[in-house]
Amino acid sequence: MRILFVCTGNTCRSCMAEAIFNNICYIKGINAFSAGISIVKNSVASENAVKVLKEDFNIDLNGRKAVQLTEKMLKDNDLILTMTKCIKEIILSAFPNLHNKVYTLNEYIGSEEDIIDPYGGDFIVYKNTILQLKDSIILLIEKLKEDKGIF
Numbered sequence: 743m744r745i746l747f748v749c750t751g752n753t754c755r756s757c758m759a760e761a762i763f764n765n766i767c768y769i770k771g772i773n774a775f776s777a778g779i780s781i782v783k784n785s786v787a788s789e790n791a792v793k794v795l796k797e798d799f800n801i802d803l804n805g806r807k808a809v810q811l812t813e814k815m816l817k818d819n820d821l822i823l824t825m826t827k828c829i830k831e832i833i834l835s836a837f838p839n840l841h842n843k844v845y846t847l848n849e850y851i852g853s854e855e856d857i858i859d860p861y862g863g864d865f866i867v868y869k870n871t872i873l874q875l876k877d878s879i880i881l882l883i884e885k886l887k888e889d890k891g892i893f
């Protein structure tokens with residue numbers, strides 16, 4: 743199973759979600775990827791995203807380049823999880839046939855809130871976002887385990 747996390751620029755939320763998921767998910771055959779709907783060419787993971795991931799998970803995102811979302815990615819992934827309702831609606835307005843596999847991350851786990859966008863914020867803002875992502879991803883992994891009958 744391939745999961746694609748999507749945010750705006752792929753320098754904060756979605757790349758952090760990908761890194762956290764791949765770091766803590768032990769379900770064989772499930773891998774996460776990430777992309778942004780509107781990246782800045784040659785942009786890299788934000789400085790505070792790099793710092794908070796290193797501090798909390800010992801993950802090094804230094805120099806990771808942003809990835810532009812493509813139609814092929816949408817088709818090749820089994821589950822597309824966006825960081826906000828707005829991003830979900832943008833994708834579905836262009837690709838309505840994907841309605842059965844595009845959700846917000848929190849919608850998929852039964853919550854309504856969007857993931858906080860830390861872009862431009864200080865380290866504390868990023869820390870709050872990573873804590874929100876971690877909690878949501880733990881619930882996501884539990885849901886995937888239930889769906890696969892893994893207990």
